[in-house]
Amino acid sequence: MASRKEGTGSTATSSSSTAGAAGKGKGKGGSGDSAVKQVQIDGLVVLKIIKHYQEEGQGTEVVQGVLLGLVVEDRLEITNCFPFPQHTEDDADFDEVQYQMEMMRSLRHVNIDHLHVGWYQSTYYGSFVTRALLDSQFSYQHAIEESVVLIYDPIKTAQGSLSLKAYRLTPKLMEVCKEKDFSPEALKKANITFEYMFEEVPIVIKNSHLINVLMWELEKKSAVADKHELLSLASSNHLGKNLQLLMDRVDEMSQDIVKYNTYMRNTSKQQQQKHQQRRQQENMQRQSRGEPPLPEEDLSKLFKPPQPPARMDSLLIAGQINTYCQNIKEFTAQNLGKLFMAQALQEYNN
């Protein structure tokens, strides 16, 4: 099962949106019946998210916040956002919903868009495909159909290219999540694989014309040297981290498969036992000639089939592995380019 997944792992969505005035995402877009085809983000929102992480997030800790905006036709416009306060153990009784409502009410008073259209979250080396994200995105999408989750990767951004992606759950996954049945059979029936769990929605970052003008002005003034992060050749650390994380997920995957394997073995063993019992009964019947056969149903009821392991986790892991692979591929491709460039430069200099 899993191998099949891996075999087709290469056809993943890849659309990186670079910082720029209006870099139109070319990604494949959502499936037909999706409510949102495009996400348009205000520059303010991007800056606010970046600032939030810069101030509060560090290391593996993630920051989260609420996106506000409205839907125009098939385009989701995100015009503002506000952060969630960082969770601490002390204030366990902190009421998030209350906080959100208050926040939105306050924003409304100052005439800012107050419609809840999703949430954002920072990520650590792209490790965001988790159960928590799935659950909360599901609840968002369940309540507000057009909700998206914005994933902001601060590390990639620090390397010179803004990494911001919008994701939605596919309708198929929504169905499955609604059913809350993650047994192998159900997933098979839903025909869902890890590629079709999340759909990426293309992102457009939109600024007002005034800001655009300002940008142009600033760009002229700034020296090229300021953008040297882009040319950094030091890649080993990033790659190493990615590999490490990938390896961890692969381990998890292995364990998951082993679990599944035991389950399979147990079920097959039990079936065999049933067969044996049946056969025994048949034999008895033949031996004692004429006696009515014993009812065999109660026996099969006695042994409950083993609990099938939930497959959602493995799906998520597969999805996560996929993300890591994408990351690494992307990263190495860029780096190779840089290396070749550096080589060429060196040759030229010599």
Next chain:
Amino acid sequence: MSRFFTTGSDSESESSLSGEELVTKPVGGNYGKQPLLLSEDEEDTKRVVRSAKDKRFEELTNLIRTIRNAMKIRDVTKCLEEFELLGKAYGKAKSIVDKEGVPRFYIRILADLEDYLNELWEDKEGKKKMNKNNAKALSTLRQKIRKYNRDFESHITSYKQNPEQSADEDAEKNEEDSEGSSDEDEDEDGVSAATFLKKKSEAPSGESRKFLKKMDDEDEDSEDSEDDEDWDTGSTSSDSDSEEEEGKQTALASRFLKKAPTTDEDKKAAEKKREDKAKKKHDRKSKRLDEEEEDNEGGEWERVRGGVPLVKEKPKMFAKGTEITHAVVIKKLNEILQARGKKGTDRAAQIELLQLLVQIAAENNLGEGVIVKIKFNIIASLYDYNPNLATYMKPEMWGKCLDCINELMDILFANPNIFVGENILEESENLHNADQPLRVRGCILTLVERMDEEFTKIMQNTDPHSQEYVEHLKDEAQVCAIIERVQRYLEEKGTTEEVCRIYLLRILHTYYKFDYKAHQRQLTPPEGSSKSEQDQAENEGEDSAVLMERLCKYIYAKDRTDRIRTCAILCHIYHHALHSRWYQARDLMLMSHLQDNIQHADPPVQILYNRTMVQLGICAFRQGLTKDAHNALLDIQSSGRAKELLGQGLLLRSLQERNQEQEKVERRRQVPFHLHINLELLECVYLVSAMLLEIPYMAAHESDARRRMISKQFHHQLRVGERQPLLGPPESMREHVVAASKAMKMGDWKTCHSFIINEKMNGKVWDLFPEADKVRTMLVRKIQEESLRTYLFTYSSVYDSISMETLSDMFELDLPTVHSIISKMIINEELMASLDQPTQTVVMHRTEPTAQQNLALQLAEKLGSLVENNERVFDHKQGTYGGYFRDQKDGYRKNEGYMRRGGYRQQQFQTAY
């Protein structure tokens, strides 16, 4: 004679008998029937003629006095007993009382006693403090006296109304009494005690009379009237005589003691109508009393008895005038021996009897044969003295036993014509025919082996930290001397098998002792001076190494039972190891192939094996062979049950897992304390050698995912150390090692050194070695070397090249050593570097895979296993088993192999680059 002893145990009939006597016989009556009682009291009582009233009343007053005494010391149990006696005595005096009226003093004691008891009863605190027996007695007595006093109610009330008068009267009475007593004797107390005791001891005296009568019978059997002359002549044997006498007193005392609880018990039984149960209890009680009395050896009881008629008689072996011949003595001996092992035989008495017999035999010059035979039996009965296998001999018995064996050996050495052997039948014994060699049945070897066992038992049961233990340990020399003597004897006369056994015994007493003399000799080089040579010659015989060699070789060659040889080999190895002869020890261990089949041996041998392995490991450590040390100690240490495996104590943890029986067995297996191997030393040696191995290894394989652990125990300690929230300066030995390991990890040998070797560790561990300084220098050197290795492993990636001189300065090692260590590392491909000779530097090659490459390799491996697991799921789905499955599996293996090769190729590529 034996009949007398058997009556001792039959306490039930005896007690009832004594009870009767108590009731029916008035005090001091029927003296004529006791011709053997030589007590002065007897005469006293004879002299005084009193009226029946006086006699009865005296009896009563005596009892009352005892009760008052008991009341004073709050001994309620005693009160109860006496009260019962009082009741009886009063019953006897009934006729007189009828005539005279109830005596005042009687009423008084009743009233007082009741008051006293009520007072006690109210005193809750005091009652709590009271022991169980007393508390029980208190309630019983209270009930009884209440019932009893109902009959005397009018008297008591009148007494209470007018206590003065009655008191006066009583005093008067007392005076009268004391006057009367002073007539009899000067000391009033003594007499009253005597009279009282006399009454009590009536039963015993009756008893003694009885048994003496029996003795009479028996003596009549031996066709003569008894006479003291026989004993008077035996002035040389006065020592044993007194012992004998003491024994007699003891026996008497036992009866005397038994008396009190017996009546008490009988009463109870009558009361509760549960006779059989009481009987059982009573039996037990009397037995216990017997034992107690044995402990006390009677001496203590003598004083109490005071004027009680003492039985000065000794049992007579032979009637006077009997011609003591071999036949008679042997007959007697057999007679005594027949009682052996029977229930109720007084073992102490038996031993004494046998000793007497020896004396008689010696006096009558019956020849050594008889004496030897009797001696054998004495020793055997000494061993038999304790019926329980777990209990150990008492010191006196043990001393006696040693003496006896020594004497026996003296005789055997003095008379080479005596043949001793197990195989000699009773019939073919020749005990007196001087013309032929004397033949005696008995096995000196077994006796000595048993003695050794007893010695071990004594040591096991003594607190190892007491002076007592030291005292006992002093006997070890004696034991060794005896073994040596027996060895000499058997070397002349014994069979090879016996010689093997005695040799093993000798070995077992030699192997664990460090031969300081030989060690000293080794240290001082043999210089030409004649004096030292002389010393050497003097000491040569004592060199335990030579001795061990000789004994063990003999056993290797001659022994046919596997066990003795195994033990001998193990002891030999242990001895080698103890004296730092590592290579001999190791070779012997390897040659013997003991490691392969030791698990089939019995537990004591396995314990010996474990001890040997541990000693071997410690020896290897002393030699600086850390790896060997680690390997030898690994098995013992990794289980965490070193204490148990070495037989040095039981683990508390497994206490609930075994039942009492098993525990007893295990307890018996324990090694005596003086043979113990210091467990802390053992653990320290293990941990330090693990540290010396593990730290460089860890440094070398830092990034290797499949790194295995050399020592789990060590890692465990490291983890424990890491878990500590607050890291103070190390206290325990383990903490020291952990701290040292941490320092070593950084290549900081000086800190490491200061943690391993300092005051604390010296005191705890290193000073325990015989050559502590040598070990310490070795250790420092090892720490330097391993730190250097660790340093190179850890920091080689930082260096392009490093001068060997710098390294030599850093680790305070001389240049050739550094050179050799680095060369070794290069040869073993542990360090990718080359030596640049002219500049004396190490040039790093930097071929180690980078972090990413390592990660990639690991990832590849993990993916391999993932794929394999995944394929298995597939197989399940398809439901294919058997051949197809196996083919598939091979397929994955190939696949895996391919991937591995890929990994290697990558590495090769890297190295080429």
